[in-house]
Amino acid sequence: MSNHDISVTVNGTAASGSVESRRSLADFLRRDLGLVSVHFGCEQGACGACTVLVDGRSVRSCILFAVQADGAEIQTVESLAPGAQLHPLQEAFRRHQGLQCGFCTPGMLLRSLELINDNPNLSATEAREGISSNMCRCTGYQYIVDAVLDAAAEMRGEED
């Protein structure tokens, strides 16, 4: 097996490491860099718990080798609320009970952020289809859709 030195930017900060070729990006982020928001669910690309943004795009970090992400800009949920103030999406998830056990939540938040960034005026149907990439076994999704729509409105600058 080969080892590779990689350099990435994670949540705005440069990070580097030496990784075995088979090390997943999820393992690199969680175990090497301590970003424990990156969850391992299925480890075969199905569930979305390990979703992170790579160069602004949502990907499954469990089926991406860390060495493939060399040079990339990576965003995890830790970047959403750097201080005590939660991100509007996180506030909306809390307000609407868009989480119960929380296992899917980091992936849901990042996928939702991407959806809102792509289309700030997304509809309920678009939100529902958009988050269908990520599995939640607690909420039945309805409260997550509510939270995404509410957060989108707040991020557009609308008060409710």
Place this chain on the structure above:
Amino acid sequence: MKSPPFDYHRAGSAAEAAALLGELGFDARILAGGQSLVPLMNLRLAAPGHLVDITAAPDLAGVSANGSRLGVGAAARQRTVELHADTLAIAPILADAISNAGQVPVRHQGTVVGSLAHADPSAEMPAAFKAQGGSVTVRGAGGTREIPSEDFFEGYFTTPLEEGELVTAVTVDAWPAGTGHGFLEFGVTAESWPIALAAVLIHTSGGVIDRASVVLGGVAEVPLRRPEAEAVLVGAAPGAEVFAEAAEAAATGIEPLSDSFGSGAYRKKLARVLTRRALTTAAARAGGDA
């Protein structure tokens, strides 16, 4: 689980990738998006000794219209191809197929050529590619060759690629104005792997179908062309009756296997229903009166 160990190699060009494959031998595999291969590795169903990453090769990245043909490089991501104006203009059935495949985050990473080379007979892109027609460009130590879409799928996960060869691009041929397409699949949920799918194109001229392509997925060891259905369509005026007859022909004589998602008989029924509905959609898009 985690992937078994392997050696990682990054190719800076198609030529370098071919050279690496030649040098590393049978135990080397191409790594593009990895959205089929890496899950198989994590499940320990595949354990290649070497992976040659081609996603950093600039000469494999492009999506382009070459005259009336759509060219897609081996490193072009599915999501990019799905939304590309040239795809929508030349091969909208491919855009439909991609939009039905996997999830958006998977399509951000996965490649069209990778899906074709993986040659899963239930998958969307192989069926759409075979339905519309075109060729793949293959590169090896001995140079390049073209393989027509009709000959590219040989069996379950099997293509005519020889050891040391990689697919560098796929070219999809345009159909003339007056063409409509239909792509439909059915799975346990909208997000599930399809149990069966239908990919069809028809071209009408003067109110008559003069060209038709009907391909089924999930019912055989390859994306399956249905010449019997095409024969029903060509020369006929588009309409509910002829589409029902063509759909019956498409589903007659196939022998799909049963698995935990559906019996062979159920797949035959799906093949008929999906073909009929896809033809109805295709006719509407072709400007027909169905």
